[in-house]
Each structure stands twice: as structure tokens, then as C-alpha cells.
Amino acid sequence: MDKVEYLSPEAWSQWHTELLQSTVNRAYNRVPFYRKRLEEAGLGPDAIESVDDLAKLPFTTRQDIAENYPYGLFSVPLRDIVRIHTLRSGQVNPIALGYTKQDLKRRTELTARFFASSGMNQDDIVQICLDPGMGLHGQDLKEGAELLGALVIPPDPVSVLTRIRVMVDFKTTVLVTTPSYGLHLLEIFKERNMPLASLNLRMMILLGETLTDTTRQVFERELDVETRAAYGIFEASGPAMAYECSEKKGLHMALDHIIPEIIHPETLEPLEPGQEGELVITTVTTRANPLLRFRTGDITSLQTETCTCGRTTWRMSPVKGRCDHVITVRGVKISPEQVGKLLNQAAGGRDLEFLIVLDKWKHLTQVEVLVAMDGNFFTGSLPELHNWIHDTEDLFLEYLGVKCRLRPVELRTIAPFVREGKYVVKREDFERGENR
Amino acid sequence: MLHIRNLNARYGPIQVLKNCSLHVDEGEIVSIIGANGAGKTTLLLSISGLVASVSGELKFMGQSLRGLSPDKIVGLGIAHCPEGRQLFSPLSVYENLMLGAYARKKAQKDEIEEDLEKIFQLFPRLKERMNQTSGTLSGGEQQMLAIGRALMARPQLLLLDEPSLGLAPRLVETIIQTIVDLNTSGMTILLVEQNARKALEISHRAYILETGRIILQGRASDLAEDSEIRRAYLGKDYKDLSER
Numbered sequence: 109m110d111k112v113e114y115l116s117p118e119a120w121s122q123w124h125t126e127l128l129q130s131t132v133n134r135a136y137n138r139v140p141f142y143r144k145r146l147e148e149a150g151l152g153p154d155a156i157e158s159v160d161d162l163a164k165l166p167f168t169t170r171q172d173i174a175e176n177y178p179y180g181l182f183s184v185p186l187r188d189i190v191r192i193h194t195l196r197s198g199q200v201n202p203i204a205l206g207y208t209k210q211d212l213k214r215r216t217e218l219t220a221r222f223f224a225s226s227g228m229n230q231d232d233i234v235q236i237c238l239d240p241g242m243g244l245h246g247q248d249l250k251e252g253a254e255l256l257g258a259l260v261i262p263p264d265p266v267s268v269l270t271r272i273r274v275m276v277d278f279k280t281t282v283l284v285t286t287p288s289y290g291l292h293l294l295e296i297f298k299e300r301n302m303p304l305a306s307l308n309l310r311m312m313i314l315l316g317e318t319l320t321d322t323t324r325q326v327f328e329r330e331l332d333v334e335t336r337a338a339y340g341i342f343e344a345s346g347p348a349m350a351y352e353c354s355e356k357k358g359l360h361m362a363l364d365h366i367i368p369e370i371i372h373p374e375t376l377e378p379l380e381p382g383q384e385g386e387l388v389i390t391t392v393t394t395r396a397n398p399l400l401r402f403r404t405g406d407i408t409s410l411q412t413e414t415c416t417c418g419r420t421t422w423r424m425s426p427v428k429g430r431c432d433h434v435i436t437v438r439g440v441k442i443s444p445e446q447v448g449k450l451l452n453q454a455a456g457g458r459d460l461e462f463l464i465v466l467d468k469w470k471h472l473t474q475v476e477v478l479v480a481m482d483g484n485f486f487t488g489s490l491p492e493l494h495n496w497i498h499d500t501e502d503l504f505l506e507y508l509g510v511k512c513r514l515r516p517v518e519l520r521t522i523a524p525f526v527r528e529g530k531y532v533v534k535r536e537d538f539e540r541g542e543n544r
Numbered sequence: 545m546l547h548i549r550n551l552n553a554r555y556g557p558i559q560v561l562k563n564c565s566l567h568v569d570e571g572e573i574v575s576i577i578g579a580n581g582a583g584k585t586t587l588l589l590s591i592s593g594l595v596a597s598v599s600g601e602l603k604f605m606g607q608s609l610r611g612l613s614p615d616k617i618v619g620l621g622i623a624h625c626p627e628g629r630q631l632f633s634p635l636s637v638y639e640n641l642m643l644g645a646y647a648r649k650k651a652q653k654d655e656i657e658e659d660l661e662k663i664f665q666l667f668p669r670l671k672e673r674m675n676q677t678s679g680t681l682s683g684g685e686q687q688m689l690a691i692g693r694a695l696m697a698r699p700q701l702l703l704l705d706e707p708s709l710g711l712a713p714r715l716v717e718t719i720i721q722t723i724v725d726l727n728t729s730g731m732t733i734l735l736v737e738q739n740a741r742k743a744l745e746i747s748h749r750a751y752i753l754e755t756g757r758i759i760l761q762g763r764a765s766d767l768a769e770d771s772e773i774r775r776a777y778l779g780k781d782y783k784d785l786s787e788r
Contacts, residue, residue, distance in 0.1 A: 122547055126565045126761060133759045153757065154563045157550050188771040210770050393762070395770070 110221050112364045113419045117412075120420065124159035124367055127392035132156050132165070135398050138183040141176050142400060162367060162390060163378045167401045170203065173343065177201035181397055184208055189396050193244055195342055196446065196507055205343065206396040214393055215346045218362055219252025222348035225360070226313055226336040228282055230257030233308075235280040237271055237289055238263040241440030241509025242316055248346040249284055258282070268296055279308035283333075286316040286439045287323045291471035294330060309333050315340065315347055316439020318426045337426060341406075344391045344399055350424050355416050358423030365393045368422065369401070370410055373431035381412040386431045387424065405432050435466065435532055437473045437510045444531035447477060450507055454500040458485055463522040467535040475512040477504070480519040480526075545570045545732055546591070546622075546701060551600035553583070553590045560586045562756040564600075568701065573723065573733045575743040575764060577777055578753035584736040585627055587753070588703045591734070592624040593617045604701065618647045623699035627706040627736075629690040633679030637670055640678050640689055644696030655698070663692040666722065684715035691722065702726065704735045708742065720746060740777040744768040752777075 115123065135142040136153040145166045146152065155164055173181060178201075182189065189206040196202060207215070228234065234253045238246045246263040253260045261274060272293065275283070283290065290312060297304065311334040312327050319337040327335050339359050340347035345366055350359035361368050370385040371378055379385045387404045391397075407428045414420050430436075434443045444464060451460045461480040466473055486493060497514045504512040524541055525533060533541070546568040553561040560583045568574045576584045589595045591602060593614040602609040604620055612620075623644070631640055641663065645656045664671035667688040673681060678689055687707055694702060704723065708716040716739065724746050727733055737743035744750055747764035752773065760767070767773050 122549070122565070122567050125549060126567070126758070129563060129565055130758050130760055133754075133757045137759070157563070184772060208771065210766055213766070213769075395772075 113225075113360065113421050115420055117420065120363060121159055123364070124392070125156070128159055128162060128367060128390065129156050131390070131392050131398055132400070134183050135400060139181060139398070141172070141180055142398075145400075159367065162369065162401070165390075165400050167376070167388065167403050168399050169403050170343070170405075173203045173205075174201040178204050179206075181399075182206050183398050184396050193342070195244070196509070203343070208395040211395050211397075214365065215248055215348075216251040216255050218365060219248050219346060219348045220255040221362075222338060222351040223252055223256050223258070223313075225351060225353055226338075227311065227334065227354065228253070228256060228258060228313075232258040232281045232311075233261070233278055234258045234282045234284060235261040235271070235275055235278075236263045237283065237285040237293070238316065239286075239289075239438045239440055239510060240265065241438070242286075243509075244342050245315070245340060245347040245439070248340075248348070252348065253284075268293065272297060272302070275309075276302075276306050281308055282311045282313060283309055284313045284315070287314045287319045288317060288438055288471050288473060290314060290327060291323060294326070295470045304331065307331065311336065313338060317436050318428070320426075339424065339427065341389070341404055343397075343402060344389050344394065349389070353415060353417040353419060357415060358411055358425055360415065360419050360421045360423055361410075363421045366391055368410060368424065370408070371403075373407070379409075381410050381422075384409045384425075384428065387427075405430050405434055407431055433531055435464070435475075437475055440508065440510045442475070442508055442510070446508065447504075447512075447531075450503055451477075451479060451500070454496070454503055455485060460485065461519060461522060461526050463525050463530070463538070464532045465535055465538045466532065475510065477512050477514050478517045478522050479514060480522055481516045482519065486516070545605060546734070547601070547603045548591075549601040551587070551590060551598065551602065553586050553595045553599075554597045555586075555595070556597075560756050561590065564753070564756070564758050566751050566758065566761070568732060568734050570700075570732055571727070571730065572749060573727050573735060573747045575735045575737060575740075575747040575750040576753055577737070577740045577743060577750055577767075577773070579776070580738075581755075582753040583756045584753055585705055588624060588705050588734070588736055591617075591622065591703060594624075615647050618697050618699075621698075621700035622703065623694040623697040623701075624703045625690050625694040625705060625707065627709065629686045631678045631686055631689060631693070634677055636675050637678055637681070637689055638674045640693050641670070641696050644693035645698075647697060656696070659696055659698055663695055666695075666725070667692055683711050684718065687711060687715075687719055688722070691719075691726075695726075699731075701732045701734065704733060704737075706736060706738055708737060708739050716742065740773075741768070744778075 133153045136146055149166050151164060155161060188208050190209050191207045191212060193205045194202045236246055236249050250260050250262040309331055313336045315338040324335050327333055336352045337359060338347060338351040340349040345362055350361045352359055367390045369378055369388040370383060371388050373386040384407060387406045387408050389402045389404060391399045408424045411423045415423060434441050447464060451462055463478045465476045465478060501514050549565045551561050551564040576587060578584050586595060590598050593612055604622060609617055641660060648656060669685055670688055670692055707719050720742050723733060735743055744764040744767055750764045750767050751758050752760040
């Protein structure tokens with residue numbers, strides 16, 4: 109038990125004020141980007157007199173991180189950084205996140221605390237099944253479980269059947285995966301008539317996507333397991349930013365490392381606890397890459413009252429959706445802007461109209477990108493087109509981390525959607541629209 | 545126990561502490577680490593009511609310290625062991641110790657005797673030299689006396705300013721061990737120490753003060769491993785590593 113999770117509201121206010129002040133002091137003195145932003149807002153390092161002054165600070169976005177690639181947002185010299193992770197950003201530049209030794213240690217400790225709070229212990233056999241696009245979380249999860257002393261089977265790139273076999277042979281007790289991959293595994297299991305009794309699972313920890321009540325009930329009923337949901341973003345704190353306790357009444361946020369806020373995604377005004385809006389995160393212990401008011405794009409709400417489990421850390425509701433067009437495919441975030449840029453790159457700098465169609469296959473989201481062929485681009489050679497599609501699919505897999513199917517179509521097929529400014533539709537809506 | 549918010553302190557036109565917030569919980573040793581002139585001593589002096597121009601919130605056990613005279617603050621349970629000992633050298637060891645109990649009521653005579661005995665247990669050397677004038681003590685003994693004098697106020701929070709300054713390494717160890725022992729026996733300690741390595745070794749938490757602002761805080765064990773802190777405050781051991 110980490111007693112920090114049980115601090116009184118007054119103590120949290122003191123902690124947050126102290127941590128926020130020193131974070132702003134460091135950001136102002138060491139990161140020219142933040143100094144400029146703060147000065148533009150007429151603020152100096154003394155702007156923060158209490159944690160309530162957080163709302164005065166300017167926001168940071170994924171675009172800001174990408175624009176300051178590679179070192180622009182680092183607040184320590186490069187020699188203090190021991191690891192760099194790079195992420196796709198949907199921008200020209202990737203996102204590069206640096207970590208000091210302390211940052212990594214804190215992340216691992218936080219992940220271990222999350223697992224311990226979930227009820228995992230050193231006797232557990234923990235199998236992590238995540239797509240390569242969630243590799244960064246996979247690494248944190250592995251290290252956290254190792255610190256706890258559990259036996260860990262990390263997310264290796266093997267087939268579903270191999271994963272199931274390992275799960276049976278090594279008597280996995282805790283499965284860490286996304287809700288959709290969990291459902292997928294369950295379906296394969298049933299399809300092959302494998303006896304559920306051959307599984308030794310006692311708990312599933314589900315992250316990367318929102319765990320709906322229906323999905324939770326399926327796991328609890330069919331697999332007879334405990335379930336816990338978690339939330340995290342790559343840019344801050346990793347997979348253990350928020351996690352459920354045994355009460356399952358919202359996800360407890362790691363208030364000793366971050367200060368969360370909810371804002372109205374359009375007016376950008378802070379909202380009260382309980383109101384739904386965009387989650388904004390300020391990191392207060394991160395050394396290498398501090399983030400001031402980072403806009404996550406995720407829609408949720410906060411509860412600030414003490415949980416029945418006794419923890420005083422604020423809780424967030426399961427994420428309701430996005431305030432932009434970003435879609436989450438097995439935990440991997442994909443934006444239409446990224447898709448457009450990749451198509452543009454593949455087409456040698458030509459902007460092609462496209463529509464993303466989402467489909468489910470055995471509970472896994474399938475992404476199909478319909479690309480309008482215009483006369484200038486399509487030369488009439490089918491083998492050439494075939495090769496182009498093949499290469500572009502490879503490019504998508506490489507840059508997005510999930511497989512996308514590409515289908516060339518005539519512009520009029522997707523025109524009704526594109527005209528309405530829609531970039532992403534579900535299969536059934538697409539077919540309905542197509543037959544209109 | 546001690547909660548400080550947005551503390552600003554100035555000497556005339558010079559602002560020494562800028563918007564500092566920190567806290568000390570009961571039973572903790574908390575260190576303030578910083579370069580010379582960063583404002584460490586001023587921070588302790590502000591708590592003790594010895595800096596005239598102070599703004600911000602200073603609370604001890606829920607009670608505001610702002611505007612209280614130094615003797616009232618001692619009366620609330622905060623004792624200050626100043627940098628450079630500040631003993632009354634013509635006076636004897638015993639007299640110096642009794643001065644530490646000056647703010648306590650005469651009625652507490654028995655308790656005062658009891659405390660004196662405890663201090664002699666903690667520092668047997670002081671008992672041996674009870675009647676010697678304090679100016680004739682060695683540096684280490686003087687430091688023991690300074691700590692002993694602060695303890696005579698029977699504080700709940702002890703402010704220690706550079707207790708190892710100017711002492712031989714062996715004596716530094718003794719003083720450091722004394723601080724640990726005091727803490728183990730229940731004393732809460734706010735420590736300012738130029739020997740950052742030693743301070744971080746024995747503290748629970750620490751704050752890093754840089755030109756009057758707190759720029760970092762956390763568990764002392766974490767800070768002791770922080771590359772930047774090691775380079776700036778923990779001396780040359782790290783230099784070989786960092787400048788490869």
C-alpha cells in the first residue's frame with residue numbers, strides 16, 4: 109500500500125502547489141519553448157500561487173511536441189537522458205520522448221503500484237498481449253510486473269494460437285490486453301472448442317481502449333475472472349496513469365505524478381468535477397520531458413470525492429470518446445490526418461480523397477481505407493496499381509503499427525461522405541450510404 | 545506539521561526567497577539543498593521569525609507563524625540551531641544549555657532538569673565539560689552544545705542550519721548520527737546542510753533551492769541518484785562519470 113494514495117485533500121493541495129511551482133520553475137528556466145509560451149501569456153515563474161492557478165498556463169499539444177522535435181522540450185541536458193522513445197505524431201516530425209534514469213524508475217514503480225492495487229502479486233504469471241503499436245506501454249507493463257516479482261510473458265510477436273498455447277501451458281493467471289483483443293482470444297478459444305477449464309486465468313487487466321460494461325460482463329461471466337480497467341497515454345506516465353481499485357467505481361489517477369483537469373474542448377475553459385470534457389494532464393515529477401497542460405483529446409469526467417476503498421486520489425470515468433477524429437484500433441491511435449499524409453507520401457505528393465471504413469472481425473477492429481483513384485494518378489496499368497497498393501499497405505503498417513487494407517474506388521463511391529467532411533465511417537453506415 | 549506556501553523573503557531591496565512552498569510532516573527529516581546564497585539559511589530564519597520582510601503563508605500545526613515574535617515561535621515548539629553555533633562563549637556549557645530553556649516557565653523546573661539529563665545522555669562530553677566556558681570547547685563539542693541548547697526548548701520541530709560546517713570528518717559522522725538518533729526518538733527535523741550527500745543519506749525528503757526558488761523536490765533517495773543533483777551538489781565523484 110502506498111500511503112500517498114490516501115493523502116487528505118489539504119495535503120494534495122499542498123503537494124500539488126509545491127510540485128507545480130517547481131515544475132513551472134524548471135520549465136521556465138530550462139525549456140525555451142515553455143518560457144516563450146509563458147511570457148506570451150504574460151506569466152513568469154511566480155504565476156503559480158496555488159494549484160488553482162494551473163488554469164492560467166498555456167496548453168501543450170501533440171503538435172507542439174512534434175514541432176519541437178528532437179530536443180526542444182527536454183528540460184535536462186542530453187547526457188542525463190538514458191532512453192528516447194519515438195512515436196508517430198501525424199505531423200511531419202515524429203514525437204520524441206526522453207527519459208532520465210529517475211523518470212524510468214518512477215514509471216516502473218508507478219506501474220508496479222498499479223498492478224499491486226489491482227490485486228496482482230509475485231505469485232502471478234502475467235501475460236501481456238498487445239499490438240506492436242502499443243509497444244511502449246508493453247515495455248512499461250513488463251517492467252512494472254517484473255518489479256512486483258511476478259513471472260512475466262511480454263508481448264512477443266507471435267500468432268494468436270501461439271499466445272493461447274502459452275497461456276494454457278504456462279498457466280497464465282493474469283492477462284493484460286485490450287478489451288477487443290481479449291474478446292478476440294475468447295472467440296478463437298470457443299471456435300476451436302478448447303475447454304475454458306484449461307485456462308488458469310483469475311484476472312484480466314484491460315487497457316488501450318474503453319472497457320464497456322457489456323464487455324466486462326462477458327469476461328467475468330464466461331471466463332470467471334476479475335477485471336480491472338486502466339488508462340494511460342504514451343506522452344505522460346505510461347499505462348498506469350489511472351487504474352481501477354477493487355470497487356471499480358472509476359479509475360484512480362496517479363495524483364502524485366500528474367495533475368489532471370477537464371476542459372471544454374471548444375471554449376477551453378476548465379470544467380467542474382463531474383462535468384464531461386477533454387482530459388488535460390500536467391506532469392509534475394517528469395524530469396526530461398515535462399508537459400504543462402497537455403491536451404489528451406480524450407473525453408471523460410473527474411470525481412474528486414474519496415472512493416469507498418479509502419483512496420483519496422481523484423477518479424476518471426471510462427473514456428467516452430475523442431474530441432478530434434482520432435480512432436483507436438486495439439489501443440493504437442490513428443488520425444485521418446495521418447492517413448491523408450501517408451497517402452500523399454505514397455502517391456508522390458498528390459492529395460488523394462479517402463474514406464476510412466471500420467469493420468469488426470471476431471471483435472477486432474479492421475481498418476479499410478478506400479482511396480479515390482483520379483484519372484491523373486491511375487495510369488490504367490493494373491499490375492502497377494496492385495504493386496502500389498501492396499507498398500502502401502506496408503507503409504501504413506510501418507507508420508501506424510496496425511494493418512490497414514487499401515481499396516481503390518471511384519471518387520463517386522466515397523463522395524457523399526467526403527462532402528460531409530466525414531473521414532471515418534462504420535461498415536454498416538457506409539453500405540447504407542452507398543445504396544442511397 | 546509545518547506548511548509553507550508562497551514564501552517571499554527580502555533583505556531591503558534584495559529578494560532572497562521567491563514563492564517557495566514546502567512542508568514537513570511529523571517524524572520526517574527534510575533537507576534543503578542548495579548552493580551558497582540560494583536562500584537556505586534565510587528560509588530557516590523566516591520560519592523562526594528572524595527575517596523582518598516576509599510574505600506568504602507559514603503554518604505550524606495549523607497556526608500561522610506570521611507576525612509572531614521569535615520567542616513565541618519557540619514557545620510553539622520550533623527550535624532553531626543556527627549556522628556557526630552562535631554560542632555565548634564566555635558562559636559555561638551549563639549556562640548555555642539553560643539559556644535554551646529560557647522561554648519555558650519556571651514551573652517546568654523538573655521537566656527542564658529531566659531534559660538536561662537527556663541531553664547529557666545524548667552528548668556525554670557536555671556533561672564532562674559542564675562547567676567549562678563554551679569558548680574553550682572543540683568545534684564538534686560546540687556543535688553538540690548548540691544542538692543541546694536548541695533541544696532544551698523541548699521543540700517538536702528542530703531547525704538545523706549547517707550542523708557539520710567546519711567539522712572534521714569523524715565529527716561530521718557523529719553529528720549526523722546524532723541527527724538520525726534524534727529523529728528515531730521522534731523529533732521532526734528540517735535540515736540545511738552544505739554536505740548534500742550526507743543530508744540526502746539521512747533525510748526522508750528534500751527540496752532543492754536554486755537562487756531563491758524551489759526547482760525540485762522528492763524522496764531523498766531519488767534525488768541522491770539524480771544526475772543533475774549529483775553534478776551540481778554531490779561533488780566530484782560524479783564528475784568522472786558525467787564527463788566521459
